[in-house]
Amino acid sequence: MRKLILLTLLTGFTTLALPAEPPVPVPDVSHLALPSRTVASVDSGLLKTRGDVEIVVRLGDAPLAVAHGAGAKKKGGRLTPAQQREHVAGLSRKHDDLMREVRVMGGRERGRLTKALNAVIIKVDASRIPAIAALPNVVSIRPVGRYKLDLAETVPYIGAKAVQAAGFDGSGVTVAVIDSGIDYTHKEFGGPGTVEAYAAAYGADSSDPKNTTTDGLFPTAKVIGGFDFVGEVWPDGDLAPDPDPIDFDGHGTHVADIIGGARGVAPGVKFYACKACSSVASACNGIALLQAMDFALDPNGDGDISDAVDVINLSLGLDYGQREDDLSLAASNAARLGVVVVASAGNAGDRPYIASSPSVAPEVISVAQTQVPSANRFPLVINSPGVIAGQYPNTENVGWAPVVHGFTGNVVFVGRGCPAESPESPEDPYLADPAGKIALIDRGDCNVSLKVDRATKAGAIGVLIGLVAAGDPISFAFGGGDTFAETLVITKADADKIKEQLSAGTTVNVTVSPDVFIPLVGSVTGSSSRGPSVSFNAIKPDISAPGGSVSAQVGTGDGATAFGGTSGAAPMVAGSAALLVQAYPHRSPVELKALLMNTAETDIKTDPARFPGVLAPITRVGGGEVRVDRALAGKTAAWDEGDQTGSLSFGYDAL
Ligand SMILES: [Ca+2]
Ligand SMILES: [Ca+2]
Ligand SMILES: [Ca+2]
The missing domain is CATH 3.50.30.30 (Glucose Oxidase; domain 1)
Incomplete structure (x- = not known):
């Protein structure tokens, strides 16, 4: 007989400020590096692969987000702006060294990461992977993941209006939407709100060069920056990055509207549109996602991460997610720096362990989907x-x-x-x-x-x-x-x-x-992905939110259509987090996460039609359904300083 014992700690003591660390005049971050002769871990599936593969090669030195120190965004970090740039330059020199060796093996560089992750992304014949793994300073080699957008539909009731009425609308808070882009011409984002304005920015079709250039139309007062790491043809063709992240697919526009459009949860926020998902398919490129994470920590690209965004939303994932996934690691590093990272749990249904990465990263807020009030x-x-x-x-x-x-x-x-x-x-x-x-x-x-x-x-x-x-x-x-x-x-x-x-x-x-x-109000949707996490049976998802909302439709000027799934649920929580960042600017991501989880509504049912009165398990809805008004008013929250998850798990006990 096997028994699953899972508990969350829902009450406890106050949000204590972390003790300030004394300034270190000459920072030495070398202790954060792994020994250069550590044997690299190589994904076992890659070793069976033939032909060209795209791989993420992580190196031993700490990425800037880690080197700058835990909580650096809120408390100040170890490094001055000049030292941050020197750290990035040092990582880049080692990337050069690596690439010299890799080019001899016929490998080509696809991208570099220095902030959220220290890695080089390489395209190379799979037979060369053992040789690359043997190079100095290489820590891990894993395939580039392909993630899927979680599509669906429905409306909100999470207390956000009450918080807005109390004077918090997300003003001063920046949110990176890592998705299919944002239609910044839409009325909900303060754009002209006409189909002509969209056509001027996007062009007539995906082959129109207008969607690769900003032409003075981007950035805007609301969508204050971003980049297109994908281009318009992938996955039917190669990546073709360009500076214009205007949306075509529509997914990112819905997500941004739920977070902080004119009728959204936190209408005062400013956005960075980080396009990492396809214009033409429900897929997100693994290289583009990692580059978007790096971008979100340094939007102006000057090598100093003091301008890192406050909140990152990822309405996407890979089923049976692992915390060792490179995107999960990058998300964890961002959260430890001081960025609230929110990701959807996935729409793969009531199957144990299927909750997706990057939502399964301990520091990330993994969001399940509940029914809208009218369902x-x-x-x-x-x-x-x-x-x-x-x-x-x-x-x-x-x-x-x-x-x-x-x-x-x-x-x-x-x-x-x-x-x-x-x-x-x-x-x-x-x-x-x-x-x-x-x-x-x-x-x-x-x-x-x-x-x-x-x-x-x-x-x-x-x-x-x-x-x-x-x-x-x-x-x-x-x-x-x-x-x-x-x-x-x-x-x-x-x-x-x-x-x-x-x-x-x-x-x-x-x-x-x-x-x-x-x-069905107050119950989990059948399609919402179940935890716990494959990695160490950690409790996931962390919280839930109604996934359906009628929100901005790309290219229509001012139109709206139904949207949902956990893709619609994650931005409800990202918007809620943005409201709390404004209200409590000095609280760390784990404090805000614990506050949201500890004040969530716990009376959430499995399925009132089939199983009347049966409560949904933690592995489906986490701490419950988000109530941001209660979170704002919350005086106590509890979390484990050691693991930053907001949950307390006694793990999986085989009896
Ligand atoms: Ca354009
Ligand atoms: Ca573009
Ligand atoms: Ca910067």
Whole structure:
């Protein structure tokens, strides 16, 4: 028998200021370096790889964020501006030494990091990796990660309005949004708010050179800096960095609006738009992400990190995250310097250990997703025949065909119901005519929205999507089509009950009504990723927030659309942190993190429809759902000075 014992410490003693360290006139940071003959750790997967690979080669000397000293952003660091620049120059000379050797092996440099991490990013034939690992000062070699954006939808209720009314709106606080860029022409960011203004900044399409130049339109008063570390073609082509981080994908614009747009959590903040995610795919480049972290610690690029941002938001991640991941390490270094780093836990569902990096880094605030106040679950009501009549609450909605008016009628089973996609892929024949009926359609093969579009055009008045494998219903993303009857996703077990009656010739009559629902407010979403962390069974995620919000839509001037997932939840917490940075400028990231966790709402349920009254475990929602008004008013917070996590874990106890 195995038992998981996890506890968080939710009460305790006051936020004590750390004792100030005496100034060190001649700083010696050599003790922070690892011995130069340490055997480098090499990712085991890389050793099996063939051909060209992109690798992150970390070197032994401390990056500037570490050398400057823990808490340097709040308390002042060990190094003067000139000493900081000399430290960076010293790291760079060693990078030169490394690259001389690597070039002989046919390797090419892809980037350098000196602030959040001390590393050189190299493209080289995998067979050369052992030789690079044997070079002096090399600490670790790992592959460049590819991270994914966490997409989805919903609205806020976390106490931010009360905090704004109390006089804190994030003014004076800087936030780096490491994402797909920001549409700085949008009205929510004080831009002109017209499609013409967007076109002037972005151009007609992704190949327009306008999206590679700033043309006097960037930076703006609200988005005060940034850089595009990706360009417009990756992953279909190579990285092509440029100085204009204008958004095209839209993800970063939503995230920034939730944090600090005109209607956002902290509307007074100023942004740095660090584009590290693709314009054309839900993917973020590992090289660009690391470079964006370095940028966020030194936005003006003068080698002095006194201008490091106050908050970094990363609505992205890699499932089964590890704290040894290079992006996790860079995030930890930034947090220890004094930057609040917030990352989404991921949208990979209720599976143990799947919480993503960099959110699993101990110092980072990992954010899970809870339901918005207006979220409801609509049960399927079977009216007849009597043998299966009743309410079936295990259902899911789809955002593009929500339950608004409801529907009542007789059900027909049409089969898999895919439309024709090509001569090689003709349409699935319908097993029954859905005109005037409710179409029951099996999940599978083609996109669900295309099935609903076809059934609706054939006259269906409502659609039930039946799963074809055991498990809980899931929501389906939009995948094409333009005509949708209201749709509900049901379990295989429920679908099988209906099919059994239909095949016996019995009429099955059902109702889905907007007046019959179970409120989901105060519960975790099914898709939010579960912890704990793969690394040492540490408690993750740390906190949760509603993930859905109607927020700024890129390129529309002043438009807004629904957005969500843990991508929408992380910026709720990043905005909350920005409010607290303004209110408590001298508190460290771990103090603010503990304050947010200790004052979060703990009455958060797993699923009020399926498991009424059952509380969500810590591994799904961390300390609870964020309440920034309580955090502002909080007088006590507790954390472990040793691990900076804000949690107290007794680990995994195998009995
Ligand atoms: Ca431009
Ligand atoms: Ca660009
Ligand atoms: Ca600087």
